[in-house]
Amino acid sequence: MDVRSNAAGKVRIVVIYAVLLIWVAFTIIPLYWMLVTSLTDATMSATLSPSWFPLKPSLAPYARFLGKSQAPRWLLNSAIVACAITLGNVIFSSMAGYAFAKLRFPGRDAIFWILLSTMMLPYHVTLIPTYILVINKLGMGDTYTALIVPFLCTVSNTFLMKQYMSTLPSTLIEAARIDACTEFGIYRKIIFPIAKPGLAVVAIFTFVSYWNQFFWPFLVTSSNSMRTVQVGLASFRFAEATDFGAMMAGAVLASLPVVALFFSLQKYFLQGITVGALKG
Numbered sequence: 001m002d003v004r005s006n007a008a009g010k011v012r013i014v015v016i017y018a019v020l021l022i023w024v025a026f027t028i029i030p031l032y033w034m035l036v037t038s039l040t041d042a043t044m045s046a047t048l049s050p051s052w053f054p055l056k057p058s059l060a061p062y063a064r065f066l067g068k069s070q071a072p073r074w075l076l077n078s079a080i081v082a083c084a085i086t087l088g089n090v091i092f093s094s095m096a097g098y099a100f101a102k103l104r105f106p107g108r109d110a111i112f113w114i115l116l117s118t119m120m121l122p123y124h125v126t127l128i129p130t131y132i133l134v135i136n137k138l139g140m141g142d143t144y145t146a147l148i149v150p151f152l153c154t155v156s157n158t159f160l161m162k163q164y165m166s167t168l169p170s171t172l173i174e175a176a177r178i179d180a181c182t183e184f185g186i187y188r189k190i191i192f193p194i195a196k197p198g199l200a201v202v203a204i205f206t207f208v209s210y211w212n213q214f215f216w217p218f219l220v221t222s223s224n225s226m227r228t229v230q231v232g233l234a235s236f237r238f239a240e241a242t243d244f245g246a247m248m249a250g251a252v253l254a255s256l257p258v259v260a261l262f263f264s265l266q267k268y269f270l271q272g273i274t275v276g277a278l279k280g
Contacts, residue, residue, distance in 0.1 A: 031255075034248050034251055034252060035248075035252060036052070036053065036054050037061075037244055037245060037248040038061050038062065038245060038248040038249040038251070038252045039054040039057045039058060039059070039061070040054045040055070040056065040057075040058065040061070040245055041056050041058045041060060041061075041245065060245070061243075061245030061246045061248065061249040062246075062249040062253070064243065064245070064246040064249070065236075065246040065247075065249045065250045065253070068232075068235075068246075070224050070225055070227065070232065071229075071232065071250065073225055073227075074227050074228060074229040074231075074232035075229050075253065075254070077144075077147075077226060077227065077228050077229070078211055078228040078229040078230070078254070079257065080144060081144065081147045081148055081210060081217070081228060082206075082207050082210045082211040082257075083207070084144075084148045084152075085148055085151045085152060085206060085207075085210045086203050086206045086207045086210070088148070088151075088152030088153060089151075089152065089153060089154060089157045089202055089203075089206045090199050090202055090203055090206075092152060092153035093153055093154065093157035093158045093160070093161045093202060094161045094165075094187075094191075094192065094195060094198075094199060094202070095187065096153065096158045096161065096162070097158055097159075097160070097161025097162040097163075097164065097165045098161070098165050098187050098191050100112050100158070100162040100165075101161075101162045101163075101165035101166045101168075102165060102168075102170065102173055102191075103183070112162070115155050115158065115159075116155065116159060118155055119155050119156060119159070127215075127216075127219075130150055131219060131220070134146050134149075134150060134220065135220060140220075141220055141221075141222065142220065142221050142222045142223055142226050143226070144226075146220040146221075147216070147217055147220060147221070147226075147228070150216075151210060154206075157202050157205075157206060160198070160201065160202060161195075161198060161199075161202060164195065164197075164198035164201075165191070165195065165198075168191065168194060168195065172190055172194075173186055173190065173191075176189075176190055200265040203261075203265060204261060204262055204265055207257075207258070207261055208258050208261075208262075211230075211254075211257065211258060212230060212258075213228070213230065214228075214230045214231060214234075217230065217231050218231050218234075229250065229253075229254045230254070232250070233247055233250045233251065233254070236250070
């Protein structure tokens with residue numbers, strides 16, 4: 001029986017690893033094709049035939065992308081927008097999460113559940129009133145303000161930080177209050193430093209989401225200089241043909257900040273997603 005159970009266990013492990021390898025292959029192959037296409041000359045990339053290796057390696061697609069007059073500005077715009085929204089969510093969502101998790105005030109639970117219920121609304125339901133408010137009422141079209149302000153604090157990040165703050169020890173907060181520390185002082189000196197894993201999760205998810213955002217920047221920007229890189233990449237599609245090499249080169253460059261952010265915060269990210277998974 002032991003021999004059979006060991007053999008069955010080994011077979012199960014082999015099957016699991018085989019399934020994981022297939023899943024990894026399906027995930028990596030599109031990224032690899034993107035990289036290969038970005039190193040292929042225009043004649044070969046226009047055929048759209050997948051190739052495992054660039055037949056004529058060339059950096060010309062990167063030169064064509066960066067040579068476009070506004071391409072560096074698109075990357076800068078994406079960096080400004082994504083960093084500002086990420087910073088806003090790290091600060092404001094953590095403040096709101098701390099208030100909902102550790103403070104007692106009238107209507108706290110009702111307000112939290114009302115906010116939470118808004119997460120059930122589809123994104124496009126709120127898109128139209130937000131657009132009318134930002135563009136028609138406030139007149140902020142084609143500005144950084146329109147790209148950043150509506151997303152400085154999101155309900156999903158507030159919920160995430162509230163759940164994370166609930167796991168932090170309340171004894172430290174009570175001790176600080178006994179020492180006459182203000183609530184903002186408790187947040188700044190105690191909560192914020194020990195909440196780094198949760199903040200890293202918020203930062204990564206927020207940065208990736210708004211760095212890759214396309215639809216909202218497409219709606220609120222009209223000038224070429226205010227486009228983000230995701231919207232700018234669409235300009236490489238022409239009526240006659242599409243410069244897939246330059247488009248893929250831009251996509252490779254646009255993915256580098258996301259990869260760098262993830263690996264720089266990987267330690268905190270893994271700690272943040274495992275908080276609360278084990279008890280006792």
